Amino acid sequence: MAPLSYYLILSAMLFTIGVWGVLRNRNALIIFMSIELMLNAVNITLMAFSSFLKDFSGQVFVFLVMAIAAAEVAVGLAIIVSIFRVKESINVDDVNLMKW
Amino acid sequence: MMPPINWPVIYPELAICITAFIVLIVDLFLPGRHKWVLSLISIFGVLVALQIVFMNFGLKGDTKAFFGMVVSDATGLYFKTIFCIGTLLAIFVSITYQRREFPEVGEFYTLMLLSTFGMMIMASALDLITIFLGLEMMSIPLYVLAGIYRGRYRSREAALKYFLLGAFASGFLLYGIALIYGAFGTTNITRIVELIADGKPYSPFFVGVGSVLVLIGLAFKAGVVPFHMWIPDVYEGAPAPVTAFMSAGPKAAAIVAILRIFVITTPVIDLTWVFWVLAVVTMTWGNILAINQNNIKRMLAYSSIAHVGYLLVAITVGGEEGVSSAAFYLLVYTIMNIGAFAIVVLFAEREEFYENISDYAGFGSRFPFAAITMTIFMASLGGIPGTAGFVGKFMIFSGAINHGFYWLAVIGVLNSLVSIYYYLRVVVAMYMRQPQTRLVDIAISPSLMIAIIITLLLVIQIGIFPDNWLSLAKQAASLAF
Secondary structure: OOOHHHHHHHHHHHHHHHHHHHHHOOEHHHHHHHHHHHHHHHHHHHHHHHHHHOOOHHHHHHHHHHHHHHHHHHHHHHHHHHHHHHHOOOEOOOOOOOOO | OOOOOOHHHHHHHHHHHHHHHHHHHHHHHOOHHHOHHHHHHHHHHHHHHHHHHHHHOOOOOOOEEOOOOEEOOHHHHHHHHHHHHHHHHHHHHHHHHHHHHOOOOOHHHHHHHHHHHHHHHHHHEOEHHHHHHHHHHHHHHHHHHHOOOOOOHHHHHHHHHHHHHHHHHHHHHHHHHHHHHHHHOOOEHHHHHHHHHOOOOOOHHHHHHHHHHHHHHHHHHHOOOOOOOHHHHHHHHOOHHHHHHHHHHHHHHHHHHHHHHHHHOOOOOOOHHHHHHHHHHHHHHHHHHHHOOOEHHHHHHHHHHHHHHHHHHHHHHOHHHHHHHHHHHHHHHHHHHHHHHHHHHHHHOOOOOOOEHHHHOOHHHHOHHHHHHHHHHHHHHHOOOOOHHHHHHHHHHHHHHHOOOHHHHHHHHHHHHHHHHHHHHHHHHHHHOOOOOOOOOOOOOHHHHHHHHHHHHHHHHHHHOOHHHHHHHHHHHHOOO
16 A cells, blocks of 8 residues: 555645635636545545545545535636626636726 | 433534524415515524534533534634624615515525534634535535525526636645645544644655645635736626625635644745735735726625735734734624615615625715715725724734734734725715615615614724733634644
């Protein structure tokens, strides 16, 4: 079995890629996907610790996080669609009636 | 054997949650013109919850439930009282607006109640995962509420910005929780404190990075500079009653989570200087940017950032005095801020949207009662003696001086002086400027008047006789230590 640090480094890298994606991309959907990537990176961390500590609560948390992420998808896609209906674009630079 | 669940601890949350679903179901069977019934059900539900909160102050025996994940202590109950009052006032502010602007949207009240449910969970949470769940329960309905006025494009835009940045911040919070879980093998705050007291070795790296990430996530929700960039846009774009609602409760919920994690429990790592810097930056930045705003909602948004800065002063002070002054200030802030937004809603209740400060010209002679009320709220937000805001600020800054944070107190008082300038701009516009166009009448709605009168009376009452309220806040803090 690979040591704990491998999983932690993997999840830290995935999390960083997610943060980078949120900050660099202008497309609302890709930003949203990057946020999901961040949440899944956290899931890997939780699973790795759970397995390493022989403690099951970490695996329960993963299910909670997945449920929360699903709820966010439901709300987030609806919001993105409602913007698209008006703007015909989901580029966050076009969402600029008020200054960011 | 499994310990008992201990249901009475979460009766207030259950009352709110059940009311939310009753509203959702009744909404299906109500024709559009009768949606006002939903607001009555919501008000009734919140009052029931408030009553249960008061009864829970005398809860005997074990106050923990769900295996120590939630607790019903004086701090949590005090904040639940604030949330109930805030939601109640926000519902009163919303009724007429909702009926006029989006009459078919009955789920408005469900979302508001579900968000309150999340805040109450956050206030009673004793486990990092419960705090995360409460935070999401609070935020997801708020994303929808920000965008609920689909007739206005700004509202949709506010929803998108709030959602993207809110989800981004909760990612940080969650990663922090995961790292703390890895360091201690548990996410329960009491358990972590016990483990540290027992001298269990832990990785300071994970705990340090985890704490900072958790702080970022919560600071975002509270609107601490530099995580405040969403606040002005969302407050401006969201419908005014929703702004009133989200400027009060969610901030208080984020602050109570910060208090629980970083102040009330024995801090694992000393973050005093971090809070010191954040307090100074938040106060100053919020106040400086508020000076130049013409839109009143945007001005109040920046002012709310500055108020979070004052709260951070109390958090920096820490200890019993810090917690009690923060708790007291949050109560005062909730009341006066919702009062100010109620006046904004009142003036917006006309054909056009009167949201610029210059539009308020001539209101002093045209609507004398509303203008004098707005003046009192502005004075209270600015911290002028005789109002509730002054007592709140006095408690925070005297706490800072008692604990040797002299510079923090000086910077805070200077900031208060700056803030009086932009609050007075509204008053000057109302009384000393001539209106450009002829002013039309405003329709007085009874529910809005109820909200305004309650907040006005409370602001004056707390300002002149603060003793009872102060002792409540002190009690909320003293039992935590």
